[in-house]
Every structure is written in structure tokens, then in C-alpha cells.
Amino acid sequence: MTAQGEHVDIDARAAREANLANWNDRAELHEHAYGLEAYDDPAHLSRVVRDDLAALAPFVPSVEGLDICHLQCHIGTDTLSFVRAGARVTGVDFSPVALEAAARLADRLGLTARWVLSDALEARARVSGDFDLVYTSIGAICWLDDLERWAAQVAGLLRPGGTFYIRDGHPMLYTLDENAPGLVVRYRYLSDGTAASWDDDSTYVGDGTVAHARSYEWPHPLSEIVNALIGAGLVLMRLDEGTLLPWRFSERMVEVDGGWMWPEAERLLAPCTFTIVARKPA
Numbered sequence: 001m002t003a004q005g006e007h008v009d010i011d012a013r014a015a016r017e018a019n020l021a022n023w024n025d026r027a028e029l030h031e032h033a034y035g036l037e038a039y040d041d042p043a044h045l046s047r048v049v050r051d052d053l054a055a056l057a058p059f060v061p062s063v064e065g066l067d068i069c070h071l072q073c074h075i076g077t078d079t080l081s082f083v084r085a086g087a088r089v090t091g092v093d094f095s096p097v098a099l100e101a102a103a104r105l106a107d108r109l110g111l112t113a114r115w116v117l118s119d120a121l122e123a124r125a126r127v128s129g130d131f132d133l134v135y136t137s138i139g140a141i142c143w144l145d146d147l148e149r150w151a152a153q154v155a156g157l158l159r160p161g162g163t164f165y166i167r168d169g170h171p172m173l174y175t176l177d178e179n180a181p182g183l184v185v186r187y188r189y190l191s192d193g194t195a196a197s198w199d200d201d202s203t204y205v206g207d208g209t210v211a212h213a214r215s216y217e218w219p220h221p222l223s224e225i226v227n228a229l230i231g232a233g234l235v236l237m238r239l240d241e242g243t244l245l246p247w248r249f250s251e252r253m254v255e256v257d258g259g260w261m262w263p264e265a266e267r268l269l270a271p272c273t274f275t276i277v278a279r280k281p282a
Contacts, residue, residue, distance in 0.1 A: 005187045007194040010216060012145045015195055016119065019143055020094055021212035027075055027098035029208040031105075039077070039109055042084070047258055048137055048246050049081035052167055056133075059237055059277050060163055063087040066132040069157050071120045072140040076102025076113065082135070083111045090114040090131070092123050121149050124156035131157050136166040138246055138273075142174065142217040145195065147224055151232035161282035164234060167275040169249075170241060171221050176270065178250040183262070183269055188219045222274060234278040241271035 038044050045053075053063070060066070064086030073079045073091035075098050082089045083106075091113055093099055099115045106113050118126035120136075121144060134154050144150050154164050177186035187196065195216040226236065246259045249272070253260040261267055 004198055004200070005196045007188070007192070008197045008216070009194050010197075015145070015216035016094075018212065018214050019216060022215040023074075023095045024097040025212050027095050027101050031075055031101040032208075036077070036105060039080070039105065045081040045084055046077045048167075049078050049085070051246075051258065052135075052137065052165065053085065055167070055240070055275055056163075056165055056277065059279075060133060060165075063133065067129065067159075068133045068135055069123070069127060069131040071123060071134065071136045071154070072143070073102065073115075074098050076105055076115075078135075078137055079113055080106055080109065080111050083113050087133075090116060090127060090129075092116045092118050092120065092127060094119045120144060120153060121146060123153040127157060130159045130162070132159060132162050134158055134162070134164045136164075136168065138168055140168055141166070141220060141225070142169070145193075145218050147220055147228040148231060151228035151234070154229070155232040155234055155280060158234075158280040160280055162280050163237075164229070164278045164280070165276070167242075167273055169245070170271040170274045171219060171225075172270050173245075173249060173272050174217075174219060176250075178252075181252075183266055190221055191219045191224060225274075226276070229276065229278050234280055236276065236278050238275070238277040240275040242273040242275065243267045243271065245272045 063082060066087045068082050068087045068089045070079045070089060070091045073093045076091050079089050079091035079102065091102055096117055099117055103115055116127050134157050141150065158164060171189055175185045175187045175189045177184045195218055198215045243261055244259045248260045252263065254263060
């Protein structure tokens with residue numbers, strides 16, 4: 001049995017199939033654990049989207065009337081929050097179970113979005129049209145093995161002058177041992193093309209367990225992420241690093257307004273998120 005986070009040389013297609021089974025299980029659990037009843041309030045937006053709209057505002061003052069493509073949209077809570085903010089939104093995910101849950105939520109709320117079943121690495125071929133904004137958020141790109149291909153999809157989906165936005169877990173965060181009594185580096189920061197193997201039947205919200213516990217992730221240092229976007233022809237407008245997470249990475253994290261942080265004495269020792277705003281030249 002491999003240790004948690006151990007480097008494994010696995011075919012990307014086999015890793016994808018394992019991850020798909022894992023995320024199909026998660027989607028079933030998350031439909032019940034995400035607190036979807038909050039969206040019955042017509043004014044409710046996800047906290048993630050509220051924060052991201054504020055970060056986007058200097059570059060995209062309003063999303064009203066814009067065409068947005070949300071890559072790796074999961075069960076659609078953020079996707080539909082953009083719909084409520086006035087955008088026309090396409091949600092893309094590789095999990096049919098997640099998209100079924102997203103469509104059920106949209107129908108219940110009387111909201112309209114387009115749902116496309118596709119791996120993020122094949123999105124340009126599967127999604128019709130082009131977009132003013134391509135959006136990716138928390139917990140997404142660690143599941144992708146090839147960031148150059150990912151960035152090419154982003155660039156291909158954007159209209160000239162369109163904007164790409166991502167806020168995700170910081171690569172430094174993912175090196176830390178979530179069970180250690182302090183900030184202890186345990187896992188890789190730099191990548192060598194191999195995946196990290198995990199065998200964990202828990203999920204990040206709720207009390208349920210998944211039937212398909214094996215999953216695979218790829219570490220991507222910040223330089224790799226930035227250089228992939230530059231290599232795809234995008235122009236970086238902003239790069240930020242933050243201390244607030246919208247999910248509890250470690251039991252040691254403390255709840256604050258809007259999410260979780262490390263204990264106060266540790267908050268400036270390691271970043272928890274990064275945010276990038278980039279633009280496709282007109």
C-alpha cells in the first residue's frame with residue numbers, strides 16, 4: 001500500500017478514472033452537505049463568489065450581461081451565483097453526477113445555466129462559443145496533470161480582451177501536514193510529472209464517506225501556474241496571496257468571518273490561497 005501523498009508514476013487516464021469515481025461519490029454527498037437551502041433566498045450568492053466578485057471588480061466592474069465559462073464547476077453553487085449576479089454562465093465539469101446535481105439546483109431555483117460534461121483539459125473542443133470571463137476557483141487545478149494544456153483551454157475559450165480569474169489553494173498550503181501540531185512541510189512543492197496518491201474516504205464537508213477512496217493529485221508550484229498562463233499568451237494583471245480559506249484544511253484552523261485561517265501567531269508564515277487575474281490581448 002502506498003503512503004499518503006507518495007509519488008506514483010501513473011497513466012493520466014487511469015488517474016482521471018479514479019478521480020472521476022471519487023468525485024462522483026463526493027457530488028452525491030455534497031448535494032446534501034453544502035447547505036443548498038441557503039440558495040432559496042433569491043439574493044443569496046456563495047461566499048466564494050462574493051469574495052471573487054470583489055477581487056475582480058478593479059478589472060471587471062460588473063459581470064451583468066457577460067458570458068462566463070466556469071471550469072470545474074462541481075455542483076454549481078458558484079456557477080449559479082454568477083447567474084444571480086446577471087451573467088450568462090456555462091458550467092463545465094467531468095462528473096456527470098455533479099452536473100446532474102447542478103441542474104437540479106438550477107431547476108429548483110428557476111435559474112438558467114448551460115452545463116457541459118467535459119474534462120477541463122478538453123474544454124475548448126467540448127464547449128461552444130467564446131467568453132468574456134473564464135473562471136476557476138478553489139480546489140481545482142491540483143487535479144490536472146498538464147497545466148500547459150489547461151492554460152491553452154483557458155486562452156482558447158476567451159474572447160480577445162477577455163479575462164481569466166482563478167483563486168485556488170496555494171501550492172505552499174498543499175505541502176503542509178494538516179495533522180501536525182504546527183506548520184510542518186511534508187509534501188512536495190515542486191513537480192516532477194508524477195502524481196501524489198491518496199487513499200482517503202473522507203470529504204471536505206459533511207460526515208459521509210466515499211466508496212472510491214483512491215485519488216491522485218499533481219503539485220504545481222506558483223511559477224508553473226504563472227508560466228503556463230504566460231505561455232498560452234495571456235497577460236498577467238494581478239497576482240495575490242492570501243491567508244483565508246473557504247474550507248477547513250486542518251483541524252488546527254480557526255473559523256473567522258468568511259472562512260478559516262491558521263492560528264493568529266502563524267498566519268503570516270505561509271499563504272493559504274493565490275489569486276491571478278489575466279487577460280487575453282484584444
